Amino acid sequence: MKRFPPAVRRGLIVLVFFLPLLSGVLGKIAKSHAWFGDYRAVACGAQKVIDGGALYDLNLQCDALEGTTAVYVYLPVVAETFAVVIRLIGQDGLIWLYGALYVLSLAILLGVTYAPRLKTGEGPHPTLLDKIPFAAFLTGSAVVWGNIAVLCHAAVLGSALVAKRYPWLFAAVVAVCGVIKPVFLTYLLVLLFIDLPLWKRLGWSALAAIAGLLPTVLFATDGSALSQSWRATLSGFVYTTTPGESFYGWLGLVGLRGDSVGANLGWLVFAGLMALSGLAIAEGLKLDTRARIWLGLSLGVLTIPRLMSQDVFLIGVGLAYIALYSPTLTAVSKPLRVLKDRGRTILTVICVFCLIGGAAELGDFTMRISTLLLSLYVLAVGTLTFAQRRDAILTALLFRKSARVPD
DSSP states (O other): OTTSOHHHHHHHHHHHHHHHHHHHHHHHTTOGGGTTHHHHHHHHHHHHHHHTOOSOOTTOOBTTBTTOOSOOOSOHHHHHHHHHHHHHHHHHHHHHHHHHHHHHHHHHHHHHHHSOOOOOSSSOOOOHHHHGGGGGGOOTHHHHTOOHHHHHHHHHHHHHTTTTTOHHHHHHHHHHHHHHOGGGGGGGHHHHHSSSOHHHHHHHHHHHHHHHHHHHHHHHTSOOHHHHHHHHHHIIIIIIIOOOSSHHHHHHHTTOOSSSHHHHHHHHHHHHHHHHHHHHHHHHTTOOHHHHHHHHHHHHHHTOSSOOGGGOTTSSHHHHHHHHHGGGSOOSSHHHHHHHHOHHHHHHHHHHHHHHHHHTTOHHHHHHHHHHHHHHHHHHHHHHHHHHHHHHHHHHHHHOOSOOSOO
16 A cells, blocks of 8 residues: 555545445445335325325335335324425425435535544544544445435534534424434434533433424324334334344344333443543543534434444544544553554454455444444543543533633
8 A cells, every 4th residue: 555645545545445335335226126215115104194094014015106115113293294295296206305305415424524624623633534434334225225314414413513503403403303213312412512511511402302202202102003003113123123233233132122121221321321421531631612513423323222324424523533632641551551542543443343344244243343342432431531530520511601612
C-alpha cells in the first residue's frame, strides 16, 4: 500500500470497507423481486386498511404488490397514514414519493457521516480514515429492502445536528420515530449527553419518551383482537425469526429469546450502563457539542435491542470521538494504556473482524460479536473515565447553569 500515492491509498481503503454494501447492492440488481421488500410490506399493510383485510399476517400478500416478502409489524397508525397517501396519489404515486425520500435519506446518512468537514471547536475530530472502517457494518440489505427505518435515521441525524439549539425539535422527531419503532427512543441519549443543564436534558427526554411510547402502550393493552394479532406477529417475527445483531442477537447466540421478563430487564441494565458510560465520557473527557451529539447517536444505535442492517448507518462516528479524546486519561497498567491510547486501533480491528466475517459468510455471528465488542469498549472507557474524574463529572452534571462547551 505504501507504494501508492496517499489519495490512491485512501481510495482503496474506502473501497475495501464499502465492499459489503457495494457487493450486496450489485448482487441484487438482477433480482428485482428483492428490492424494497420492507416498503412493500408497509404499502401492503396500507392497502389492507383500505380494503378491510387482515393487517397482521405472517404470509402478507397484496395483488397490487407482487413479491411482498416482509411482514407488517408496526402500529395500525403507520399503515393508516400510508393509506391516506395512497387514497390521494395511488400506489404508483406512493412508490415514487417514498423512493425520492429514501434516496434523499441515504444521501444524508452517508454524506453527513463520511464526507470530510472543516475542523471546528477546540477538540479533535475524526478523519475519513477514522470513520470509514465502520462502513464494514453496512450490507446490501441496508439499502435494497427500503425499510422505513432509513428515513427515520436520516431525520434523527438531521435534527440531532441542531439539537443543542432546538432540543424540542429533536425530541419531536425521536418521538415520531418512536411511534413507528419504539426502539428508536434510544436516540434520546443525544439529549442526555448534550451540554445543557441537567433538568433540560431529563425534561425533554422524558417528554419525548412518553410521547413516543404512549401509542404503543395504549394499543398493546386495549385487549382488542387486532392488538392480540399484532402481539402474536411481533413475537414470531421479531423474537424468533429476526432477533437482530445487538442485545437480542447476543441472547440468540446462547439460545435465549428476547421476549422474556429476564431478557427485558437485562436490556434495561445494559442500556442504563451504556447511558452512564456515555455521560461519564461526555463530561469527564469534556467533549465538544458535536462530539456529544455523535456520541449519543452511536450509543443510541448500540443500545437498540434489535439492531438490523438498516440501523447501523450512525454506529461509528461517536466511537471514533471516544478514541480521540480518551488519551487524556491516565493509566498505570499496560491493558489500560492500550485501552486509552490505542482506541482507534481497537475499533479498526473490530471493524476488520466484522468485514472478514461478512466475506466468509459468517456475518450472522461476527456482526453480533462485533457490536458486543464495541459496547464493551464503551463500557470500559466509561468506567475508566468515571473512576478518574468522578468529581468533575458530578459537578458538570449537577451545577451546570449554561452550556459552555464549544460547538
